[in-house]
Ligand SMILES: [Ca+2]
C-alpha cells in the first residue's frame with residue numbers, strides 16, 4: 576500500500592467482495608475526492624489478483640477480440656473495433672492530478688486536452704495505448720526554476736504524453752490481465768523516467784492503473800513519491816488530490832493504425848481535427864502519425880513540444896504495421 580503515497584495509504588486491505596467489486600468497476604472517476612481514492616486504492620490492490628472480464632456488448636473474450644471473424648475492423652489491424660473500445664474502457668488509467676495546475680479544466684473536471692487512444696494485437700494479446708494530448712505544459716513553478724541549467728520554467732503549448740498497457744487473455748479466469756505498463760515522463764530528453772513497469776509496481780483500481788501526473792508538467796509516475804523524485808526532483812505531486820479516469824467515449828478518439836489512421840474520420844487520414852474529438856475548444860488539427868510536433872490543438876510549433884510519431888514507433892511499435 577506504500578506505493579499509493581502519503582495521504583492515500585492505510586490499513587484498508589482485505590478481501591474483495593462482489594458488491595465492492597461492482598463499485599470499483601463502476602467507478603466513473605470524475606473528480607472524486609481523496610476520501611474516495613483512499614477506499615478505491617485499498618480495494619484496488621486486491622483486484623490485481625483477478626481481473627474482471629468486459630461485460631456488455633460484445634463480450635470481448637480472446638476469440639471475439641482476435642478471432643478470424645472480425646466485425647468490423649475498419650483500421651485493419653486484426654483486432655475487433657468494438658473490442659478496442661471495450662478494452663480501452665476497461666483499462667483506462669485512473670489519473671491522480673492537481674486541480675491547481677494551469678491546464679486544469681474546471682468545466683470538464685480534467686486536464687485540458689484531446690484524449691486519444693489506440694489498440695492493436697500484440698504477442699497474442701492486445702496493446703492498448705492512451706494519448707492524453709494536453710493543450711499545455713505549464714512548466715515548473717517557484718524558485719526551482721532558477722536552478723535549471725537553461726533557466727526558466729519552460730512552459731510550452733502542446734504536451735504529448737503516452738501510456739501503454741499490454742493485456743493478455745487468462746483462460747483460467749476468463750478475463751484480460753495486464754502484463755506490463757508504459758508511462759511517459761520527460762521522454763526522449765535528459766532526466767527522463769520513461770519506462771515499462773511490471774503491473775506489480777503500480778497500484779490498481781479495479782482494472783485501471785493509478786497514475787500520478789506531475790503538476791503542470793503532466794509527466795506520469797507510479798506513485799506520489801516517484802513523482803516527487805522525478806526529473807531531479809523538479810516534478811511534484813504534492814497537491815495532487817483529484818482522481819480522474821481517462822475518458823473513452825467512442826471511435827472519434829481512436830487513432831486507428833499506421834495502415835488505416837483514423838478510419839472513422841473523413842479528413843486527412845494522418846491527422847485528427849479538433850472538432851472530431853470531444854472536449855477540445857479549438858479548431859485546429861494534429862497530425863499524430865507524422866513527424867510533426869504536437870502543437871496543442873492550434874498553437875504554434877514550439878521548442879519543448881514533441882510529436883506522437885516517436886511514441887507510436889519506438890514505444891508502441893505501430894509505425895509501418
Ligand atoms: Ca481494429
Ligand SMILES: [Ca+2]
Nearest residue numbers: 650652694831
Ligand atoms: Ca486499432
